Amino acid sequence: MSGAYRLPSGGRINRQKPISFTFDGKKYQGFEGDTLASALIANGVLLAGRSFKYHRPRGILSAGADEPNALVGVGRDQAHYTPNVRMTMQELYDGLVAESQNRWPSLMFDVGAINDMLSPFFPAGFYYKTFMWPRKAWDAFYEPKIRSMAGLGKAPTEADADRYSQRYAHCDVLVIGGGPAGLAAALAAAESGARVMLADDQPEFGGSLLAETEATIDGKSAIDWVAEMVAALKARANVTLLSRTQAFGYYPHNSIGLSERLTDHLANPPAHLPRERFWTVHAGEVVIAAGSLERPMVFPENDRPGVMLADSARIYVNRYGVKPGKRAVVFTAHDGAYRAALDLKKAGIEIAAIADLRHHPEGPLVEAAKAAGIDVLPGTSVTGTAGRLRVKSATLARIGADGSAMDERQVECDLVLMSGGITPSVHLFSQSKGKLRFDEHLKAYVPGRPAERERSAGACRGLYALSAVIADGFAQGEGAAKSAGFGGVTARTFAVxxxxxxxxxxxxxxAPHGRDASRVKAFVDFQNDVTAKDIRLATREGFRSIEHVKRYTTTGMATDQGKTSNMNALGIVSEALERDIPEIGLTTFRPPYTPVSFGAFAGASRGDLFDPVRTTPIHGWAAEQGAAFEDVGIWKRAHYFPKAGEDMHAAVERECKAVRDSVGIFDASTLGKIEVVGKDAATFMNRIYTNAWTKLEPGRLRYGVMLREDGFVMDDGVVGRMADDRFHVTTTTGGAPRVLAHMEDYLQTEWADLEVWLTSTTEEWAVIAVQGPNARKVIEPLVEGIDLSPEAMPHMSVAVGKICGVPTRLFRVSFTGELGFEINVPADYGRAVWEAVFAAGKAYDITPYGTETMHVLRAEKGYIIVGQETDGTAVPDDVGLGWAVGKAKKDFVGKRSIVRDEFQKPDRKQMVGLLTDVPAEVLEEGAQIVADPKQPAPMTVLGQVTSSYMSSVLGHSIALAMVKGGRARLGETLYVPMPGRAIPVKVVEPIFFDKEGVRLNG
Amino acid sequence: MLVIPCPYCGPRPELEFRYGGEAHIARPEDPSTLDDEAWGAFLYLRSNPKGLHAERWRHIHGCARYFNVVRDTISDTILASYKVGEAKPDMDALARILAGGPRAAAGEEKSK
Amino acid sequence: MVETAIRTGALDALSARAPAIAAASLRTCPPASRFNFRGRPEAFGPAGEAFGVALPQTACRAASESGRHALWLGPDEWLLIAGDGEAAEIAAKMESALAGLPHSLVEVSHRNTALEIEGSHAADVINSGCPLDLSAKAFPVGMCTRTIFHKAEIVLWRIAENRFRLEVWRSFAAYVWAQLEEARREYGA
Incomplete structure (x- = not known):
């Protein structure tokens, strides 16, 4: 049997399907169709958690997404664990395991509840006021302590084992909310032929109608009408229905974030299904039919378990077939609570009294309550409640015109239902930057002028009568379709x-209560434990703006975003400051409307799929050889190739020696490549690079330097002229996309007259660098149709032919200072050609080397790396590239900037070499350089170390550095201050090996 | 996510585009004739208005063309989109359309 | 004499392991000859004629003729696709037809890897990472465009109502493949 509080009939639950679950280790039973909240209520459990600050016992307050109290941790293990799940949204499934939060050792007895006794010491702004002094105690004591006490749930200790999916979708009309307005809107839009999406956060459509037992629509019960509407929508191919889907964010240009829960209601989720799907929907038109939220009454001890929103209690009775209690006191200022009282009474719950703040409540619902024999008490307030873990009684008092309380009396009850009125759900409208307008009669903000192609329909714009809501929904749906370019909807009325x-x-x-205001707790924000007293205190302390009151008191800042609290907080501030609500303003609504899991935001982009991992055609070979890889951007590059027992240092020393002594092989495929083709190719190159290109003959290479318009070095690379009208440009690995965009920008927007076009060929070619004195001998037997002799193919030349039977663009080029070739072959042949070269090189002990060795070898030669020696503030001359600037050229990108006087100053940072006194001392890259290490801090810094390696061929560490006036300091001793010492360094020319460059010629 | 009308491909999702800064700032014909101040202004000074802004976008993951749009920097509403080399639209006329609300700006329901 | 090098495709290893999922089946396309053609309007006609497929002038449309395909990528840019091994002959024929005309023809046969996804949920799988509207109205058969799939750029081409070809740069192919595998898993029950 599923609980003593289960009604014998009624509700949308499946009584044929009992379900077992546990809460705090205790086993309970519920039915399919229950939420965790309704199933616990069926078992007489209302105590759901402890509050955030005071650890007060809290019960289930609502029946929907607005629940501030009943937050639990749900999950079978830590890899499938979600904290802060709202019980009211968690569908029951067999074997569900839930635990309460923020209590120790147990929910019934919680040590932290001492905070409640100490609450006079925890006023609003307590943390700001208290933990200021002594300053040192903040890091050592206050902060860790506060951190351990803060927060509600516990983060899981294991990585989330679930999968999350994402989907982009488009529709003509998106309807948010599947209640009476939303269903009617969706139907109208669907009949127009528009592509319609309808999203609702509940497992079934119907919204408020799921708890409607009295009304009929077109002669049918509300629930039958819903079924018919849903069936009609389902039958249409142009409609997508999304249940269990929360529209959480409204972003510019009608893009809406939806979070769909796919498996959280399943006992055994199939492995192929993601847990959630994150939708980004682009809608031509949006209809928001988000309904409304019921407001609590703010009265002393209004947070005791058993105090519940009136309409939520009605939902538990009508939709879930459970009784939230046996005897209820109703406290209201609004007709809606009478409807709840009547339905509860019908279900067998005794209504002890309706205390109505209004002095003259009237109208059909009030009359109906009186006719049903309910004691209606006008001008009456609930001034307090009693009971430890559950309400045992409520104190009622008549309120005089001056706000005084008279004729207090205690009424026994286990349930206090409250309803201050209805707050339209304007959250999404407000997120869309639509302007809100305050409606005096409704005491609510309602949508005003929209900022997007959006309409609100039904209760979320302040319409409450069912007939009006449905009619409005249909009209807005039709209007939306029409605005989206669809028409022809047959007019329709719905008879309610x-x-x-x-x-x-x-x-x-x-609410007035006549008690000592300084001694009572009347809660406004249940989740953040903010009371009416706290808010009044904030206004007394000088806070006027609601945005400041919010931040000072934290009201509305919990995970429920103040759904139940914001309007009451406004009311209290308004009263305290004696200013009208519209003058107080309203805090900004921000996404998400309800919490969205990190998993949904991440989608599949986690682990191996977080980013693309780009690998070269030769990657597999390097991996098989046991290479260590490094990330260069999103490329994986072989860093070094350790042999058994070698660390990086040993491997790099061996690799360097091999290249200098015999031959090494290096995968340079990641270099960016751009094919520049067209009659005006040379003209374009002249304008985009500092160098002169006109006279470069086909078949020759040149090192090119590219500047930004501000004169700073942007990229560099070797360029081959393949034909008069064709250049093979290479860029740095990381710079390829940036360089292409830079070139396209000038070509498209400044020099559209040039007949030249760019094509990225980075991935067309695998690039195999063969470097070392024996390089020619290794590749010679593999090459066809190219004369490799120094005369025919000198340093800085390129030839087209074949290698291993496949086409190649063979570059004679060196980034090591040795005789070298770079073999470009179509990418799919890269691995096979690499293996063939490697096999041919066996005779010369060919050694694969990685990027670390490449760096050492180039640093020995003083070749810069853009982005390492340069930092975006270096002009060519600073890094010794003045020779690459075509002085005769009238203009090129960056020219006007580098001729500025500022860039001619001799004290600019210039690239130099550094040698330490101790050969084995390797400087730290990034370390700063000073002239006098004994000067007091902050020291005058002359520059920084940009590259630093151990050079095994020299038997000495080497470093490149950018130093103020560096070229005039050759021979000087400077210092690199390090913790506890200063390393003396000698300034030398930035070239350490083979200064004459004879080795390039083999 | 914005929907950006590419003059070649039509309305496309923002993810396909790259922002390119303020539009209609032409590189001087002969930079050597500019003094430092004028050159500095060309390099760095931008209008950064609150309101309508003519700006460059590139449909980098689409047709790869640079083009210009006029966007309201307050609401992100895009009021015009045109090819490189075409004249800047009448900004006052666009401001009037913007004042007509989101549907007018989208070019629909103009009469309403 | 040296042995001629053999080809290794970017997806050779992955495609062999792809599970059969009818609602969204995934396969690699065989190697192809590819060119990036760009130029001025006077070169468009002769280029198409020499290639054997008139270059489509409508934005984002592909045209096919006898196993050769021309995909509009930009107002002066087309991706040309032909059978494997035809590149040299095509280049020679086109360059000769285009002599003196403003254009650029660059072979990119190995730059791209192609794969196809087919089935009733093919569009849904692509929409897991591609923000385009793939309804038949917005993205009809024959439409092609560069776009984004998760964090990779692709060329997406609708070959049939439920069949798409994706051209992707070689080093991004494994990533795109893995994202497609991840997204289509839910249709494999």
């Missing part, structure tokens, strides 16, 4: 009967 009209008037703020 059986409901009693209610006055939407309501109450905002704290």
């Amino acid at each position: 009967a059986g409901t009693l009209e209610s006055d939407p008037g309501s109450f905002l703020g704290a």
